Amino acid sequence: MHELAIAENIVDTVCARAAGRPVRRVTVRIGALTAVLPDAMRLCWDLAATGTAAHGAALDLDLRPATVFCRSCRTDRRLPDMIPLCPCGSADVTVTTGRELHIVSMEVA
């Protein structure tokens, strides 16, 4: 359950930036290639935020699919799984989205 450690990281970061103001909402971007489970994140969020300036804050998850740019067919393609292979069969690809794990923004009162 690494999501708890990740939720704690997010709470620490937003509370530091909020500098004492109550945090109402936090938006986090999670890519499909990061091994972070959205349901587990939501479960851990309240636990990690309890007793902090982010207590009760809503967690919005901006989920990003895994996509690659394929140099063979010169297009961006969405990956159905973790395997960095273009649906055209080429392995000559660069991952363009799916590795994001960012705190995008927060709302403070």
Added chain:
Amino acid sequence: MCEEGPVTTVTLEERVLARNDRQAQANRDLLAARRIRAVNLMSSPGSGKTTLLERTVRELRRPVAVIEGDQRTPLDAERIRAAGAPVTQINTGAGCHLDAAMTRRALDELAPAPGSLLFVENVGNLICPSLFDLGEDARVVIVSVTEGADKPLKYPYMFAVADLVVINKTDLLPYVDFDVDTCRRHITAVNPRAAILTVSATRGDGLPAWYAWLTTMIG
């Protein structure tokens, strides 16, 4: 009830694991300053990490130090100590992975000799440790033939971060339904840049190639 004042949106765009990544970089700088190369060893429980390390401590002709990560007990540290290497045990309690801060505390306690090779044996887990940079130079993932050749496809996040995948327990191949070529193909599908070695840490098969890989990695 709290009063609803004006709400301000603050843009952060900060990496979630920025704190861990900063600590990992600090670890990396500390290790580089002491000419210590570090390997993060990851696998599921029971794949043979500690057995491979015991043998490596005895047979690799250079100073080795070990940080052992387990949820509980100093049992693995005792095995490594008996093999002849300085070791520090981290017990994570409920934790399922090591992070850079835990690694730093263990490093400060262990104080590996300058020029040595440091192994960090992560908590046995094929999911969580893949996300946490510890400050290592290389990531080695072990899969044993008793686990099934489809492991790389089932746990792709872990295999995707490996510099080297070691297929262990090849001495058991006659007794299990495990196709080495299929496993290799699955590893390459998930991670085309990963090197692959087959070894038996108990019998010694393939270990010269493991030592050669380490020697090249150390540079």
